């Protein structure tokens with residue numbers, strides 16, 4: 171009896187709660203667990219058997235957000251989409267991975283915009299039970315000296331060959347936890363620093379413990395997708411603590427850890443004051459050790475992960491370079507991001523590829539053969555995707571976009587450095603181009619983080635401009651940008667526009683989604699576009715290094731006026747040739763199948 175495990179939650183049973191079932195006596199940790207068992211003993215006993223796949227998994231992938239599909243609101247943007255695409259490709263490629271994230275019962279938020287463009291954030295109502303399977307296993311962590319119980323949910327992402335990757339969602343919303351602790355897994359990027367640090371404790375430390383509890387005992391690599399899960403390194407250090415000097419086995423932990431950094435500016439890295447860390451986490455490892463690996467003045471999650479990972483990478487070649495400058499002395503490699511080809515290809519292009527490049531979804535490298543697809547077929551598939559978008563816009567936003575007009579798309583997080591308003595730097599010039607060279611219309615979408623006031627102003631500015639320019643240049647801003655809308659816009663416009671402030675775009679992925687649908691990019695030469703742009707072949711660049719903003723804008727207008735719009739309206743063959751090269755050169759490379767294979771060979775190989 172002593173040391174007996176509760177079959178419902180896996181905690182140590184106290185002995186006072188017992189139940190006889192089929193000649194066997196079961197002990198429970200609480201009345202609650204006992205009642206749950208009595209309700210349906212068979213299904214509990216089945217659940218408590220360890221998932222058979224757990225023993226064979228060797229890679230654990232930790233991410234603060236994962237985008238699985240539009241109905242599971244556990245993501246906010248690029249980081250989550252990348253995580254979802256990574257998991258999907260691992261499932262297709264049979265990479266033995268298990269993924270860990272948080273549940274977020276209230277999601278990120280659902281965006282509503284009034285007619286001035288004021289953003290309203292509404293909690294997302296969703297029922298995890300509709301999409302995830304609750305697991306009975308539980309683990310505990312300490313937050314501010316309170317014991318917090320974590321439970322888990324599971325979702326399986328199935329690949330094209332039937333292999334699947336489980337995603338474990340951690341959840342603290344349990345009656346046994348305090349009201350504050352129950353809310354810790356409600357919101358993604360909500361709350362204050364204290365809330366954020368608590369979430370990172372749940373993800374990093376709780377996640378590692380939950381994997382152990384679930385029987386994942388053959389993990390050879392812990393992959394941290396961004397620094398949010400960095401505390402996991404401390405849990406691994408503690409697990410390997412020795413009785414005698416040297417007590418700390420840094421090398422063993424480094425062998426286990428892989429870290430992908432996503433931020434090219436110092437302000438973007440997660441940092442916590444040691445006072446806060448002491449208050450929330452306590453003395454988890456001695457502070458002299460923590461400061462040695464996490465930074466002297468502040469606990470810098472990037473530094474922590476850097477110091478305790480054997481393999482570290484940035485998410486594009488340029489970003490690798492920037493990261494090496496930011497953290498001199500660390501061997502930081504780069505693996506350029508991708509997107510999951512099948513997920514981001516519109517239905518009309520899926521049909522086209524199925525016909526001309528059978529097997530493309532399993533082997534997206536074969537998209538290189540897009541050059542041999544007849545031009546009129548490419549155009550037909552594009553027109554179908556464009557019709558779907560324009561119909562959606564006209565139905566939902568009532569703006570009256572035109573199927574024939576050159577359509578420019580911009581779907582991004584609304585935040586200053588992404589510069590959604592950049593294309594309107596010189597409105598008169600833009601109007602002039604539309605009047606003399608060829609008509610244009612715009613589709614925008616993107617959420618601003620609830621506390622990003624300048625980002626919210628940006629949305630209002632686009633709304634204001636759309637009213638100013640009405641009938642001369644139609645502009646629509648669609649509400650609630652999510653992965654479904656993302657695919658609709660990136661596949662349905664004629665040109666994908668990207669105008670971030672250099673060097674803030676670590677990689678960017680939406681232009682890769684566009685490329686999978688034959689949509690070329692016009693983009694500032696930053697992030698992935700430095701690698702993806704072949705001028706006049708896969709799209710066009712805007713690149714005025716060290717020059718004032720006006721020059722960048724001028725280059726944008728010059729290209730729209732002199733090359734892009736005339737080609738679209740008057741040289742359709744040439745235009746379609748560019749579409750084909752976007753697919754053949756860029757979609758065939760900037761996909762997560764290639765990316766995951768690089769992770770496997772550069773860092774996972776065990």
Ligand SMILES: *Cc1c(COP(=O)(O)O)cnc(C)c1O
Pocket residue numbers: 246247248249251581582583651652653656657677678679680681683
């Ligand atoms: C792809 C995607 C992103 C990331 O796009 P970037 O080009 O990297 O900014 C963000 N949000 C959604 C909904 C997406 O589909």
